[in-house]
Amino acid sequence: MQDDFATIFPLQRGRxxxxxxxxxxxxxxxxxxxxxxxxxWIKPAWFAEEINPVAFSAFFDPRDIILARTADxxxxxxxxxxxxxxxxxxxxxxxxxxxxxxxxxxxxxLAAESGRSIGLSLHPEGTGNQAATTRWLCRxxxxxxxxxxxxxxxxxxxxxTNNSWAVRWDETARRIHMVSETAERAGFKGPPG
Amino acid sequence: xxRRVVSIWFQRLPSERVLRARPVxxxxxxxxxxxxHDRLHDLNREAESQGLxxxxxxxDARAYVPDLVTRPADIDADRRFLVMLARxxxxxxxxxxxxxxxxxVLDITGASHxxxxxxxMLEDMKARLSRxxxxxxxxxxxxxxxAWALAHFAPGIAPEGKTSAALGPLSVSALRIDEKxxxxxxxxxxxxxxxxxxxxxxxxxxxxxxxxxxxxxxxLGTRGEAISPLSEPPHYGVRMSFPxxxxxxxxxxxxxxxxxxxxxxxxxxxxxxxxxxxxxVERVDQTRQTVTLRLARPMxxxxxxxxxxxxxxxxxxxxxxxxxxxxxARGVEGLPAEQIGEGGLVEGEALDDLVTRLxxxxxxxxxxxxxxxxxxxxxxxxxxxxxxxxxxxxxWRMDHPRPLRMFPPEPVTSDAARRPPSRFSWRxxxxxTAASSGPERxxxxxxxPDEAWRSGLRDYWRVETRQGLRLWMFHTPQAPGWFVxxxxx
Numbered sequence: 001m002q003d004d005f006a007t008i009f010p011l012q013r014g015r016x017x018x019x020x021x022x023x024x025x026x027x028x029x030x031x032x033x034x035x036x037x038x039x040x041w042i043k044p045a046w047f048a049e050e051i052n053p054v055a056f057s058a059f060f061d062p063r064d065i066i067l068a069r070t071a072d073x074x075x076x077x078x079x080x081x082x083x084x085x086x087x088x089x090x091x092x093x094x095x096x097x098x099x100x101x102x103x104x105x106x107x108x109x110l111a112a113e114s115g116r117s118i119g120l121s122l123h124p125e126g127t128g129n130q131a132a133t134t135r136w137l138c139r140x141x142x143x144x145x146x147x148x149x150x151x152x153x154x155x156x157x158x159x160x161t162n163n164s165w166a167v168r169w170d171e172t173a174r175r176i177h178m179v180s181e182t183a184e185r186a187g188f189k190g191p192p193g
Numbered sequence: 194x195x196r197r198v199v200s201i202w203f204q205r206l207p208s209e210r211v212l213r214a215r216p217v218x219x220x221x222x223x224x225x226x227x228x229x230h231d232r233l234h235d236l237n238r239e240a241e242s243q244g245l246x247x248x249x250x251x252x253d254a255r256a257y258v259p260d261l262v263t264r265p266a267d268i269d270a271d272r273r274f275l276v277m278l279a280r281x282x283x284x285x286x287x288x289x290x291x292x293x294x295x296x297x298v299l300d301i302t303g304a305s306h307x308x309x310x311x312x313x314m315l316e317d318m319k320a321r322l323s324r325x326x327x328x329x330x331x332x333x334x335x336x337x338x339x340a341w342a343l344a345h346f347a348p349g350i351a352p353e354g355k356t357s358a359a360l361g362p363l364s365v366s367a368l369r370i371d372e373k374x375x376x377x378x379x380x381x382x383x384x385x386x387x388x389x390x391x392x393x394x395x396x397x398x399x400x401x402x403x404x405x406x407x408x409x410x411x412x413l414g415t416r417g418e419a420i421s422p423l424s425e426p427p428h429y430g431v432r433m434s435f436p437x438x439x440x441x442x443x444x445x446x447x448x449x450x451x452x453x454x455x456x457x458x459x460x461x462x463x464x465x466x467x468x469x470x471x472x473x474v475e476r477v478d479q480t481r482q483t484v485t486l487r488l489a490r491p492m493x494x495x496x497x498x499x500x501x502x503x504x505x506x507x508x509x510x511x512x513x514x515x516x517x518x519x520x521x522a523r524g525v526e527g528l529p530a531e532q533i534g535e536g537g538l539v540e541g542e543a544l545d546d547l548v549t550r551l552x553x554x555x556x557x558x559x560x561x562x563x564x565x566x567x568x569x570x571x572x573x574x575x576x577x578x579x580x581x582x583x584x585x586x587x588x589w590r591m592d593h594p595r596p597l598r599m600f601p602p603e604p605v606t607s608d609a610a611r612r613p614p615s616r617f618s619w620r621x622x623x624x625x626t627a628a629s630s631g632p633e634r635x636x637x638x639x640x641x642p643d644e645a646w647r648s649g650l651r652d653y654w655r656v657e658t659r660q661g662l663r664l665w666m667f668h669t670p671q672a673p674g675w676f677v678x679x680x681x682x
Contacts (some may be wrong), residue, residue, distance in 0.1 A: 065562065083547060092497060
């Protein structure tokens with residue numbers, strides 16, 4: 001039996017999830033848009049790739065982002081824990097460049113549980129948070145008619161099965177539209193690298 | 194009661210301040226750079242006796258006195274030193290204020306009897322100042338002007354009501370007037386103050402401006418002049434010493450809690466809140482550690498501040514024990530009393546506390562919020578403000594598509610000109626262009642020099658690749674080349 005998209009997105013509160021792939025920032029922006037409230041976005045100061053708040057304005061009010069720049073991954077995770085536990089923000093997004101081991105991952109889960117917040121760590125493809133409740137792989141999909149189409153796949157799910165959806169962001173309704181379930185779509189080739 | 198005023202003139206304040214810290218034998222001067230060369234700003238007696246004077250060029254002075262020791266002047270430090278002296282002078286009277294760059298003025302009305310009369314008070318001042326290695330000249334008179342004149346021209350006491358007699362023989366320069374006016378007066382044969390008082394005021398007023406008359410009247414006491422005492426800024430510091438050294442975190446927190454109660458009450462009484470609180474602990478081995486908690490908004494809620502201190506206090510190394518702790522509120526701002534709701538923390542407060550906590554860990558400067566800016570240059574479409582200053586109300590606009598991620602432009606190997614290349618490689622990946630939209634031409638802001646925009650105009654394209662990635666690319670027609678500047682998704 002396949003999970004219904006609506007039961008799994010927006011992500012479960014009080015849990016930490018992870019996402020990777022080139023569409024991960026889009027995933028994070030869409031998630032921020034549907035959860036609402038203040039978003040704590042934590043990234044190491046030396047990451048050259050910056051988030052662009054002007055583009056985020058298509059998803060939610062960029063003034064609701066609090067951006068914290070850290071020195072390294074240890075600091076990112078510590079700050080993430082602090083943010084999740086406080087309950088003052090609905091969503092904590094952590095950009096990391098190395099896998100999150102089981103112990104720090106568990107600590108994040110406990111913090112999210114006590115603060116009833118959602119945690120999301122963004123990873124380079126192929127790595128992740130070992131303790132994550134769900135893991136998403138996000139890629140932009142080429143379509144001649146839709147320039148915002150994305151493919152979101154759950155590649156690890158502690159509470160259900162894996163699945164894949166083609167989605168796009170509805171800017172006026174400020175919500176994610178499911179276009180079709182792409183799990184059975186044959187012949188689709190992912191991007192290289 | 195007749196008013197009595199003391200004027201203290203420190204003749205060599207800048208040099209003596211330096212010499213107090215590092216004594217020098219022999220000629221010494223402090224220098225001030227003016228344009229290209231240094232001049233003597235102040236010098237000690239030794240240097241003066243060898244023929245040097247203020248304002249002389251340092252090169253000339255060195256030629257006369259080769260063993261002259263010099264230090265650069267520090268006007269701000271001199272000023273602070275003078276403020277400190279004014280605070281010292283409050284031992285004589287609460288009304289002590291600064292007088293110019295190198296003097297103090299004290300209103301000692303009704304205070305001199307506590308020191309055994311004016312003469313004894315003056316002796317006491319002189320003795321204490323000379324023990325502090327400061328040379329001073331002191332005048333006591335009925336008016337501020339007269340006291341100043343005595344201090345600078347004839348140190349001593351002018352008895353009550355005898356001001357004009359005491360000032361009479363002094364040079365007109367004693368009236369605190371500029372040199373030009375003094376020269377003009379002398380040219381008219383008016384050498385002393387007595388010469389001036391002999392003339393009808395109207396005659397003087399016709400030839401000179403009213404400022405001169407004002408100075409004369411202030412000196413003689415027919416016109417009043419205020420002495421503004423230094424107002425002490427309220428002090429927000431509390432301390433506690435322990436009979437036995439303490440070392441446990443719980444003990445420190447308990448002491449901190451009591452100090453915070455006192456401190457916050459003091460802040461509350463003045464309707465103020467602190468932006469930062471510094472805790473310093475002194476250990477048995479005489480070393481000191483300080484922890485500064487920078488708060489995301491002015492606060493005076495002892496319970497909340499105590500909670501925020503939990504982590505920093507846990508990191509203090511108590512060593513063999515802590516003898517004394519001290520707490521000081523800094524960056525104190527007005528914080529009017531507010532109605533406190535029933536539901537505990539308001540949402541905004543919880544967020545402020547989070548920012549404070551994060552700030553203690555990674556530095557408050559590293560936590561920012563975005564604010565839109567009207568600029569068509571994509572990198573300048575927003576600024577980052579410290580999150581501690583809260584949300585700014587402004588409208589976000591996106592007239593043209595903008596990528597979610599931006600990074601410094603990365604060159605793409607392609608020689609295509611006007612249209613985006615159909616095949617290219619970027620970050621060691623091969624791409625095929627499936628669709629593109631553009632161009633959107635962005636010109637550099639010529640009024641703002643920017644190294645990154647030196648290549649001139651940019652034609653931005655939104656390029657959809659067959660591989661999925663949607664890139665934000667631009668072409669620079671003035672210096673042909675293609676670059677990737679961002680990722681839509």
